[in-house]
Amino acid sequence: MTDTRTPLVEMKNVSISFGGIHAVDNASVDLYPGEVVALLGHNGAGKSTLIKILSGAYKRDSGEILINGEPADINNPRDAKKYGIETIYQTLAVADNVDAAANLYLGRELRTPWGTLDDVAMEAKTREVMGRLNPNFQRFKEPVKALSGGQRQSVAIARAILFNARILIMDEPTAALGPQETAQVGELIKQLKKEGIGIFLISHDIHDVFDLADRVSVMKNGQVVGHARTEDVTKDEVLGMIILGKVPEKAIPGPGAMQTA
Amino acid sequence: MADITNTTHANRARSASENPVKRFFRATEIDTRLLGMVGAMLIIWIGFNILSGGLFLTPRNLWNLSVQTASVAVMATGMVLVIVTRNIDLSVGSILGFVGMIMGVLQAELLPQLLGFNHPATWIVTLLAGLLLGAGIGALHGAIIAFLNVPSFIVTLGGLLVWRGATWFVTSGRTVAPMDATFRLMGGGTEGSIGATASWIVGVVACIAIVATIVNSRKQRQRFGFPLRPMWAEYFLTAVGCALVLGAIAVVNSYPWPVAIARRYADANGIAWPEGGLFIPHGIAIPVLIAIVVGIVMTFISTRLRFGRYVFALGGNPEAAELAGIKTRWVTVKIFALMGMLCAIAAAISTARLNAATNAQGELDELYTIAAAVIGGTSLAGGMGTIAGAMLGALVMQSLQSGMVLVGIDTPFQRIVVGMVLVVAVWLDTVYRARAK
Numbered sequence: 001m002t003d004t005r006t007p008l009v010e011m012k013n014v015s016i017s018f019g020g021i022h023a024v025d026n027a028s029v030d031l032y033p034g035e036v037v038a039l040l041g042h043n044g045a046g047k048s049t050l051i052k053i054l055s056g057a058y059k060r061d062s063g064e065i066l067i068n069g070e071p072a073d074i075n076n077p078r079d080a081k082k083y084g085i086e087t088i089y090q091t092l093a094v095a096d097n098v099d100a101a102a103n104l105y106l107g108r109e110l111r112t113p114w115g116t117l118d119d120v121a122m123e124a125k126t127r128e129v130m131g132r133l134n135p136n137f138q139r140f141k142e143p144v145k146a147l148s149g150g151q152r153q154s155v156a157i158a159r160a161i162l163f164n165a166r167i168l169i170m171d172e173p174t175a176a177l178g179p180q181e182t183a184q185v186g187e188l189i190k191q192l193k194k195e196g197i198g199i200f201l202i203s204h205d206i207h208d209v210f211d212l213a214d215r216v217s218v219m220k221n222g223q224v225v226g227h228a229r230t231e232d233v234t235k236d237e238v239l240g241m242i243i244l245g246k247v248p249e250k251a252i253p254g255p256g257a258m259q260t261a
Numbered sequence: 262m263a264d265i266t267n268t269t270h271a272n273r274a275r276s277a278s279e280n281p282v283k284r285f286f287r288a289t290e291i292d293t294r295l296l297g298m299v300g301a302m303l304i305i306w307i308g309f310n311i312l313s314g315g316l317f318l319t320p321r322n323l324w325n326l327s328v329q330t331a332s333v334a335v336m337a338t339g340m341v342l343v344i345v346t347r348n349i350d351l352s353v354g355s356i357l358g359f360v361g362m363i364m365g366v367l368q369a370e371l372l373p374q375l376l377g378f379n380h381p382a383t384w385i386v387t388l389l390a391g392l393l394l395g396a397g398i399g400a401l402h403g404a405i406i407a408f409l410n411v412p413s414f415i416v417t418l419g420g421l422l423v424w425r426g427a428t429w430f431v432t433s434g435r436t437v438a439p440m441d442a443t444f445r446l447m448g449g450g451t452e453g454s455i456g457a458t459a460s461w462i463v464g465v466v467a468c469i470a471i472v473a474t475i476v477n478s479r480k481q482r483q484r485f486g487f488p489l490r491p492m493w494a495e496y497f498l499t500a501v502g503c504a505l506v507l508g509a510i511a512v513v514n515s516y517p518w519p520v521a522i523a524r525r526y527a528d529a530n531g532i533a534w535p536e537g538g539l540f541i542p543h544g545i546a547i548p549v550l551i552a553i554v555v556g557i558v559m560t561f562i563s564t565r566l567r568f569g570r571y572v573f574a575l576g577g578n579p580e581a582a583e584l585a586g587i588k589t590r591w592v593t594v595k596i597f598a599l600m601g602m603l604c605a606i607a608a609a610i611s612t613a614r615l616n617a618a619t620n621a622q623g624e625l626d627e628l629y630t631i632a633a634a635v636i637g638g639t640s641l642a643g644g645m646g647t648i649a650g651a652m653l654g655a656l657v658m659q660s661l662q663s664g665m666v667l668v669g670i671d672t673p674f675q676r677i678v679v680g681m682v683l684v685v686a687v688w689l690d691t692v693y694r695a696r697a698k
Contacts, residue, residue, distance in 0.1 A: 057583075077584050077586045078586040078588075093580060094578065094581055095585070096577040096578050097577030097578075097645060106574055106581075106585040115566070116565040117564075117565055120487075145577070
C-alpha cells in the first residue's frame with residue numbers, strides 16, 4: 001500500500017473453519033480512516049464470515065486483528081463495540097418485538113439515576129437520530145417487527161451510528177431497500193466518510209458499491225483474490241476478479257488469485 | 262419542528278376517520294387484549310353466579326378466590342419471563358414442593374431446637390432460607406440450560422422428577438406440621454388478613470399511586486414533546502383505576518369473620534357479644550397482598566429495568582440480542598433463578614395456607630402456572646407477554662375451578678373443562694393476533 005498512515009483496521013492472515021470447511025482462509029484486509037472499502041465476492045465467498053470475526057460474532061482460529069496498529073482482543077460483540085466497531089448485519093439483527101428506541105440502545109440503555117430505563121430520553125434521542133436518517137419515520141411506539149424493510153434498515157443504521165462508531169461494517173446494506181432509500185444510504189456513507197469513519201461495505205453486487213468505494217477487496221472460496229483502488233480498475237476487471245479470480249495488472253494479488261502460467 | 266407538526270396533522274386525520282370505539286381505545290391506550298380477558302372473566306363470574314344461585318359473586322367466595330389464586334399467580338409472573346425467552350419451566354410445582362418441605366422442616370423441627378418454640382425470627386429465617394434455596398435451584402436449572410445447552414424442556418422435566426423425589430426423601434414422605442404461627446399469616450385466613458382499616462389505607466395509597474403514575478407519565482411526555490393522551494382519557498383512566506381498587510377493597514371488607522372465631526375474639530378481648538353478632542371484616546388477605554406486591558415488582562422489573570428489556574429482546578430475536586452485546590446466557594440464568602425464588606414465595610403461601618408441608622404439595626401446579634401465563638397472552642413463540650395478563654390468567658383459571666366446585670361439577674369433569682378452556686383460549690388468541698396483524 002502506498003498509504004503510510006496507520007490503518008484503522010488491519011486483519012492479518014485470518015482463518016476460520018467450520019467442521020473442516022475453510023470459510024475464511026488466510027485472509028488479510030485493511031481499512032484507513034475516512035475510507036470506504038468494498039468487500040466483494042459471490043455468496044459463500046467468506047465475506048460475511050470474515051467481517052463477523054471483526055465484529056466479534058465469530059472467533060477466529062488464527063491470525064490477528066490490529067486496530068490503530070495495536071493488537072485487538074475481540075472475542076465477542078461487546079469487545080468489538082469497545083473498539084468502536086459497529087456492524088449492520090445482512091439479517092438486520094434487530095430485536096423484532098421491541099420498539100425502535102429499545103433497539104437503538106439495546107445493550108447500552110440509558111438509565112435514570114435510580115437505575116431504571118430512561119425510556120423518554122432514549123426515545124427523544126431516537127427521534128432526533130431517525131429524523132436525520134429517515135425524516136418520514138414516525139412509528140416510534142411500534143415493535144420493529146411491524147416496520148417495512150427500509151424502516152428496519154434505518155433502525156439498524158441508526159443504531160450503528162448512534163454511538164460514534166469509528167469503524168462501520170455494512171453487510172449488504174441496501175439489500176432490503178428501494179431505489180430512493182438506497183440513494184439515502186449512499187448519501188449517508190459519504191457523510192460518514194467525511195467524518196473520518198472507516199467503512200467496510202460488503203456486497204455480492206458490484207454495482208451497488210463500486211461508485212461509493214475507494215478500494216475493493218475481492219474474496220473467492222474463502223481466500224482474498226486481491227485488492228485494488230477503484231480508480232485503477234474497471235467494473236469488468238473487478239467482475240473478473242469475483243468470477244474467475246483473475247487479477248488485473250494494477251491490483252495487488254492475494255493468496256486466492258488465479259495462478260497464471 | 263416541521264416533523265412534529267406533520268405528525269399531529271397525520272394523527273388528527275387518522276383519528277377523524279376512525280369510529281368512536283377505535284378512537285376511544287387509541288386515546289386511552291388500553292390494551293384491548295387485556296380488556297377482552299377481563300370481559301371473559303366477567304362472563305365466567307356472572308355465569309357461575311347464575312348457575313350457583315348467587316353463591317359466586319359473594320364477598321366470601323371472591324375473597325376465597327383471591328386467596329386461592331395467590332400461589333399460582335405469583336409463579337405465573339415468573340413463567341411469563343421464562344416463556345418470553347422461548348423456554349419453559351416444568352419444574353415449578355416440584356420446586357414449590359421441595360422448598361415448601363425444607364421450609365416446613367426448618368420451622369417445625371430445626372429452628373425450634375435452635376431458637377426455641379415460636380421464636381419471632383423463625384418465619385423470616387425460614388422464608389429467607391426458602392428464597393435462597395429456590396433461587397439456587399432455579400440458577401442451577403438456568404446454568405444447565407444456558408451453558409450446557411440442554412433444552413429447558415428437558416432440564417425442567419428432569420427437575421420435576423428430581424425435586425419431587427427430593428421432597429419425598431427429606432422426610433421419607435411424612436407430612437410436616439404445624440407451621441410457625443407468624444409464618445402461617447402468609448397463608449391467609451382470619452388471622453392472615455389485614456383488617457378493614459389497613460385495607461382502606463392500602464386502597465388509598467394505591468389510588469394515590471395511580472394518580473401519581475398518570476401525572477408523572479404526562480409530565481415526562483410533555484418534557485420531550487411526545488403526543489399526549491387527551492385530558493378526558495387521563496381522567497377516565499384515573500377514575501376507572503381508583504374505582505376498581507376501592508371496589509375490591511369494599512368487597513373484601515364486607516366479608517366478616519366466621520361467628521365462632523369472632524365470638525372467641527370477643528371473649529378474649531372482653532368485648533360484649535352484641536345481639537346481631539360481631540361484624541369484623543377480613544380485609545385483604547396477606548397472600549393476596551404478597552401476590553400484588555410480587556406483580557408490581559415483576560412488572561417493574563420487566564418494563565423498567567435493563568434486565569427486563571433484555572428478556573424481551575432475547576425472546577424476540579436471540580441472535581440479534583447476542584450480536585447487540587447482551588450476555589444472553591446470564592440473562593437466562595437470572596430468569597430461572599428469579600423463577601425459583603417466586604416458587605419459594607408460592608411455597609410459603611401454600612404451606613402456610615395448608616399449615617403443613619406435604620410431599621404432594623404443588624403437584625400439577627406447573628401446568629396451571631403455564632396455562633395461566635398462556636391464557637394471559639404470553640406467546641409460546643417467544644417475545645410477548647405481560648405480568649398483569651398472566652396474573653389475570655391465573656384468576657380466570659381459578660375462577661373456573663372454584664365456580665365448578667360451587668356448581669357441583671365432579672372432579673373429572675373439572676379437569677376436562679379446564680383442559681378444553683386452555684385450548685380454546687389459545688386458539689382465540691391466535692385468531693385475535695392474526696387479525697391484529
